[in-house]
Amino acid sequence: MTVTVYLPLLLALVLAWSAPRIAERGGPGPAARGLTAIAVAAAASSTWSLTMLALTMLDDLPPLAALDEHPTLELPEPVPGPVALVAGLALLLGGIRLLIDVRRRLGTHRQLRTAGAAEHGLVVADWSAPFAVAVPGRRGREGHVLVTTGMLRLLDAGERRVVFAHEHAHLAHRHHRLVAATAAAAALNPLLVPIRGTVAYLVERWADEDAAAAVGDRDLTARAVARAALATVGSGSAAALGINGGTAVHRVRALTEPAPTPRRRRLVVPALLGAGFLTTVTVATFEFVALACAWL
Structure with missing residues (x-):
């Protein structure tokens, strides 16, 4: 196997480096969707590359190990044993991290749904902790907005409209799926x-822009975002969903500027990286198949 099998890992570094720059310009919606798609492709490509590397350890098991010492066979040399071992350990750790993240996310959803039955898509919880969060639905049901009395006491009527519009935007665009995928x-x-952090920021910006359009006042939206976001910093349940009020300063600054216009040219780099992931993993797969056929 050649260096091609390692290229998805290198391309992932390039993607991670370019993500914040992609997020800086244009509308947040296309960037969030584009980065999520390429992140999933990158994870799938790198996982498959690690799988191919780990599978080369099978040549050390009988009866394949005996073929390696056969005097008349000239079998292609797989990757070094330590490399295959590290790849196997990386796969194991990745699977454990994925399981932990999924369990934590599902547990947070269950906890938030116990706050009360939604009426007209809204639950007001009599909690002192100030936060508002979009709670996704389950089994095809619609999600709802959960807001605490602690949050409502901090905001005036106009700011409450902004917060509700912001959280409804999360539900309407299913932002939890983008965040969960990354x-x-x-x-x-x-x-x-x-990429995970960038997409979490972009969906917040996306919801901010939707809220500003809904209330028709960017200054009011900026003020509401600042107060609500700062109030929710450190809120465990909201933060666990990955769509809380982080990076408030950048969001407020963006709302003090004119609404962004779509710039699809900034998605050229992710598109090229996506093509790179597809090409490299395809070539590496053919090399792996050729190696396996030679040994088997």
């Missing part, structure tokens, strides 16, 4: 952790 990708490949 979190899963980062669990499988830690090199993609910056």
Whole structure:
């Protein structure tokens, strides 16, 4: 096997480096969707590359091990044993991280759904902790917005409209799926952790822009975002969903500027990286198949 099998890991580094720059310009919606798609492709490609590397350890098991010493056979040499072992350990750790993330996320959803029955898509919990969060539905049911009395006491009527519009935007665009997909990708490949953070920020920006359009006042939206986001910093349940009020300063600054216009040219780099992942993993797969056929 050649260096091609390692290229998905290198391309993941390039993607992680370019993600914040992609998020800086244009509308947050296309960027969030594009980065999520390429992160999933990157995680799938790197996981398959690690799987192929780990499978080369099978040549050390009988009866294949005996063929390695056969005097008349010239079998292609697989990757070094330590490399295959590290790949196997990386796969195991990735699977454990993925399981932990999924369990934590599902547990948080269950906890938030116990706050009360939704009426007209809203649950007001009599909790002192100030936070508002979009709670996804399950089994085809619609999600709802959960807001605490602690949050409502901090906001005036206009700011409450902004918060409700923001959380409804999360539900309407199913932002939890984008966040969950990038979190899963980062669990499988830690090199993609910056993508997870970038997409979490982009869905917040996306919901901010939807809220600003709904209330028709960017200054009011900026003020509401600042107060709500700062109030929810450190809120365990909201933060566990990955769509809490982090990076408030950047979000407020963006709302003080004109609404962004779509710039699809910034998605050229992710598209090229996606093509790179597909090409490299395809070539590596053919090499792996050729190696396996020679040994088997």
